[in-house]
Structure formats: C-alpha cells, structure tokens
Amino acid sequence: MKKLLLLGTAALAALVCQAADIDILDGSAKVSNLNIERSESSLIIDMAIDVTDLRLKSEREVTLTPVLKHNDMSQALPSVIIAGRNRYIRNRRHDVDKTAALYRSGKTSVIPYHAIIPYEDWMMTAELSIGEDLCGCAGTKLMTGADMLTTLDYTPKVFEPEYVYITPVAEAVKIREIHGSAYIDFPVSKTQIFPDYRRNPEELAKIRATIDVVKNDPDTRIVELNIKGYASPEGSYELNEQLAKGRTETLARYVQNLYTLPSDLMKTSWDAEDWAGLIKYVRGSSIENKDAILAVISNETLAPDAREWKLKSTYPDQYRFLLSQVYPSLRHSDYSVRYTVRTYTEVSEIIEVMHTAPQKLSLSELFLVAQSLQPGTPEYNKVFDIAVLMFPADETANLNAAVNALRHGDLDKAEAYLLKAGKSPQADYTRGIIAAKRDDYRTASTLLDAAAGSGLPQAAKALDSLRDMKLIP
Template structure:
C-alpha cells in the first residue's frame, strides 16, 4: 500500500511554561516552516523533511539549541534517532568555525538569527514497527562546557510530537452476493465416433456382412444402445457424416459419398424406427483436410516429400488436379498414400445427441451431484447450494463443481469468484470475473475484489457502475471507499503558524 503524504505545517510550542519566554537557548521555540513525512510501505521506504526557520531564533552568544528528530514506535518498542540540527549563538558559531567543524557545508550547524532556512531531508528503509509510530523532536540546550540539558516536551519520551504514522487503512466490509444462473434448459449430451464402413468399389449399397462392416456398424449401434439403456436419457438426434478419399474423379466421389452416407442413414433409421428428422446426414466427397493431417502429423508413413505434398494440398489446383499432381510428381509417396492413408479417409463420423431429464427433487439432485454432476442443469447447482450454510465447505464445493461443468456460465463464474475471494485467492477470483459478464452483480463483485486488493479508485468505479445499473446499497460502499482512498497514513499533530 502506497500513501505518500506531503504537507506543509508549522510547529509553535508556546503552551509550556519552561518555553514561554521566547526563542532563546533557555526556552526553545521550535520554528518549523516545513514538515513532510512520506511513507511507502510497499516500496519499503520513509522520507522525512523538516525545515527550520533560523532567522526566528535569538540565542545568547555562548549557547546553542540542539534539535534531534526521533521516530518512536507507538508501543515504545523501537526508535530511530536522526542527525541533530544545531542553532548556535555568535561565539559558539565562531568556535565551530575555528575548529573546522563547518567545513564541507553539511554540518547541520546554523548561526542563530541569520536569514536562512535549514532544510533537513532524510530517506531510510521502512521497518514494520514504523507502520505505527510517532515522529518527535527532542530539544536540548547547552553552552560551550555544559552537558546538553533537555527541554521537556509533552510526549512519553519527553519530546515534542510532530506527526503520527499509521499505515493501517480502514477496511471496507462488503457482503458477497451470490446469484442464480439463467436457466439454460435441459442438459444435452452426445456420443461421437467414427465407423469405417466398407462399400464395394464404385457402389453405394450397404452390405452389413462385407469385410469388417459388422464390427464397424456395431460402433454406431452400441452408442445408440448406451443411451437407450439410460432411463434418464432421450435420444434427440443422430447425425452421420460420410467422407471419401480423394482418388478418382471428383464428380464420382460426390455421387459415392452422398449415396453411401444416405444408405447408412437409412440403415440406422430403419433399425430403430427413428423418424427422418431424428436421423440426418451430410457428406464430404473428398477428405482433403484428413489427408493433410495424416501427411503433416503422422510419421508412421514413409513419405519422402512431405513439404512438397503439403504445398500441393494447400495450393490453388482443383481437387482432381491435386491428386494427379501428387501421383505424377511423387509416385513413390503416392503409393504409400494410396495404400496406407486413403483407406483411413473413407469413414463415417457419427454423433448421437440426447437430453437428460430434469431433476426436480432435491434428494435426486444430491444423488446425481455425487454420481455424475454433468447431468445437472446450471440452475440445479444453485438450488443445491441453497441447502447448505453460505460459505460452508459443501456450499463452496457445489459452486466449484458447477463452474467446472459450465466453465463459461456468467453467474456460475460470479459465484465461484465470490468463493475464491472469501478464501483470499484473489487471482483466481479475477479469472472467474473475466467470464462473469457486465451485469450490475458482476461489477459489484469486481468492486469487492478491487477493494480487497487495495485499489479503491477502481472499487469506486465498479460500485458506481453497479449502482447505475440498478444495484441497491452501493452508495454507502462508494462513500466508504472514498474515505479509505483519501485516508492519510500520516497525521500532523500541530497547527501551522504563519511566517
């Protein structure tokens, strides 16, 4: 936390009887024209500036006044004594001059009554005890032979208190607001796979017993059966997309891909007596994307001219000319592609989509949460969380699981952010709030996060946005955040005195 306080103040001690007779060596009158204390706990440094108005002092010829700034822990457990500033009478001044003490110009000794100002400026390392401390001035007087005698001040240490340091900021207590997500409807799940159903060359009729077709068709059938065995699931859609390899004329490949995919679609439809709208199909007559992936990524095939073949695939040639170019320019590689890669491009991708029934009983929701939470709607998680005390382990577990199932749901991310802020994990909360949308609740939560990070200008901006969007209760938070933003870590304990 960074709070630099630079104030000009003057200190005039006139209320103590021992000091009431004026600025002499026997009754010190501290004439400060400037005092500034800057505390930066984050950068771990403190800077103290003190200015003494030397012209104001009338010190007898043989005497001097010694001012020593002291930083004292509030509990008196530690202290730091700075270099003294001495204001000397005429003879004392010449004594220092004859002894060479004034050589160099930074002795901290000044002749009383001169039209000069003594500027004291020190920066030093911040230590934890300084966070609650008091800057005091110790005043002493002496002549050439005396031991300096103290001019007692009102502090516990007998000094004059000048500034109090307290880096502890007031806190902003803003409640966490959890909110239900918008109901996204029933849970939709799917099973996807690929079946390598083989057709007779240049034909579109499906022969279930041809080559490995029984095993490949079983992939589709087993996926459908898996859903049918689930009493909570209802199949809503089956889609089949057929792919053909690039060899042969493109027009003929269109005919084969379209016809073979339609044959397979009808086979699945009739097997289960599905409607035409339930089982649909599409096709890709030449799977050039699949060919590119095999050539680029699979090192299991002995292809000597990968980069050149990839350039042909990505180039401007038409489909038939691409196949011909590879075949004629790189016949050895084409033989590998024809025998080892093209068969893998003749496949049928399928997707079985099904809906999970809505659970309305809380006991059922709890059971499903423990067995397979991906079957719950986003609103079910919120309903379940309300059965636990807010902030409890079970409550937090529900929202953590929910955002894992629905990672892009704005309100679930908002609730997860609240959980993370409650735990003090502010970076994780920030990640969730990036997905929380731009609602009043989301901006409110961002305001809470900013306040917890000590960024009160941002907190004020976010709370203002939430208020303007209709969220109640933000005005008091804005005012409190402003108070904390403007809080000074340094309080000056004296009133200014004009020059």
C-alpha cells in the first residue's frame, strides 16, 4: 500500500521545538528557545542558555556539553564553558579547549548556542541532554550531572487514514427475481403449444428449471410469476397482437398446469411486435443501409404496419435477411420468477450460502460476515467483491468495495467503484483519501473538508494529519 511520508528535504524542516524553559544546574541557569532542525544530511541545534543567575567563584568553571544518545550510541556536541574571573583569564591565555565557547561568569546573561553535526540514522529518536561539569582549582571535579532537554522524533510521518465503511440497512423483506427468455415454436398463425414441436422441449425445460430452482429451495417462496410474450413485426399488427396475447396466455396455462400455485401469482402481458428488439439488432449490426433502416424502424410517427411496409418495399434485400435471420428471435416469451428469501443470522450459515447461492444474501448479511473476518485477508476481500457483484448498482455496496480496494492499495479499482458510490460524506471522504494518496492535496482538502463539514469525524482527523505533515495549509 502506498503511504505518504514526510521526510527531510534539501530545505530545512523544524521538527523539534521546545517552547518552555528548562532549568539546568539546579535552577541556577535555564535553556530556552530550543529548536532542532534537520536537513537530509545535517542536524542543527539552537538554544539560548540563560546564565544570568549563575555566580561562580573566581577559580571555578562550569562546562555545559549537549549530548545526543540512543541506546549505546552517543554524540557530544561542542561545549560551552562559563568561568569565574581568574579561570576565565587563564583559559583565554592558554586556549585550554579550542572547540569550546568560553564566557565569563557575571559578564554574560544569555549565551546563544548553535551547532551543526552530521545526521545519522540512530539519531532518529535520540535523547538530547546537557552534561554539567563544575570544576574548582587545578581542574578538580566538584560536581557532574546532566539535565534532559528533549527527545527527538524524526520517525517518518505516515498518512494512515481510517477506513470508513457504511453498515448496510437490513432489508425488511428480501425479494429477488430470476429472469429468462424462451423461444417457443408455434405453428403458423396458431396459439397452441406442442411440447415436442421443434425446439420446444429445450425451451420449455428452461422455464421449468427456472421455477424449480426457486420452488424446491426451502429458504425461498415464490410470490409472482410473470410472462410477457412478443411477436415479430411481419404481417398485420392486429393479427400479431392476437398471436402475442394468445400465445402468452397459452404458455401461462401450461405453467399453471405444471405447478400447484395460487392463481393470483401468475401475471401476463404481451407486446404485439418487438420493434425494440429489431432496433437493437440493427444498431449493433453492419447491415447495408443501416442508418436509413434505423430511421424507418425507429419512426414512431408511422403506424407499425406502415413501418413494416416501408422497410419491406424500400430495402427488399435487407428485409428478406431480417425476416429469415432476425425475426424468429423476436418471437419470444420473457419470464421472471419473483420470490422472497428468509433472513440468515448465523455467520457460519451465511458463509456457506455465500459460496453456493450468494444471490440469496442481503448486503447486511454479507457485511456481518466481513465483520467476523480479519481485514485485509483474502476471505475478507472476497466478501466485498461478492457484495458488489450481487448488487452492482447499490451505492453502499460500491462504496464499501471502494474502501476495501483502497485499504489494500488498489487506487484505480477504488476509483472505479466510487463512480457508483453516490455523494455521501463517506464517499467524499474516500475520494479525498485517494486524492491525498495521489498527491493531489488541493482536491483532497476540498473533499475532506466537505466530509468534515457533514459531521464525519474521520475526515477532520485526516485533515489534521495532512496539516501536521505540512501537506495542506
């Protein structure tokens, strides 16, 4: 997964800043304005050492040495020496420590400290303290100690937003539908079904199989059977309407005679001529005079019989092709079985159904499974893939699938799901996170601000994180 890191750049970045004063030397001095900056290769330490209240006898001196330490690694920084009158004069005369800055006690109030050292990885979380050595005559050590100043933290700042899923609303009643089309062969101008005629055995078997898969399932109950019949456009519209109506009603009686179902479950309708199907075929074909033919068959200002006559008389060759190759497919019966599915509450049972008949599950049931799994695992990811497959137009399913894709770093897949995720605060938030991960911080700020304004707390946290990383103002 791509992570946003705030690392050192060529420009200096102030990463540690100590505002409060720190007492040292048992309160006789203090450190203020501590500021530590880091570039890619250097560490810059600045502070002010206030020694106004420090009084030393003439032969004494104090050496202050900032030290960085982490585990068994340490780095001493240049020292500062504050000396009494005689000691100061002697040190100046003999250059006792050329690397240390020398100051005379009583003559200096605030010592500006500045040091630059090479940055090393172990310093990332090192402690900065200040060592204190008080010496008397002849260099005798009178006191040794140290005071903690601060702990560095150069750990790369990682933008790790929360992943916000939406809990789907449970369906009060789970209603599902299975759809199909059958191409029943009827003798010319007849409405009687002959089960063994031409391809009827296979087509009738399709209808029975669709009904049986629902009727024989103890978890489902059929609530509606719908059959809609279509005739093709050849011949008179009046005759075609009679044929479409009669053949539809005949097929409905055939189904009713096979199953013991309440009569009010059967719904029938018909369309005398399937012009929509003809238009769909021609539009997708490479037939000669395609655009002109489309203009004729799409012209609803003409009566159906007039349209057919114009097509037949103007484009006879194409008409003969359509009559023999396309019109038979326009004589069909579309059917659907509408049914309810019982609610599942046990995770183990939902998982079993998910692998065998996922269409029977609701989004809330699938989400219940996801909550029982470890995020990021293949099983967890599969739940969201199944959810969006079963509910391809559902905003919640698409949003959750987008969030899950984002979680394992597939930004392109997440953006594709978000196209169907609507405009909820959670959707804006997810789009904002993707924008941030693509380094488009202006868009990210706009989207996250909108989500935060809608009351989404995770959006406000993400904005604060981006501001802390100096990625947005």
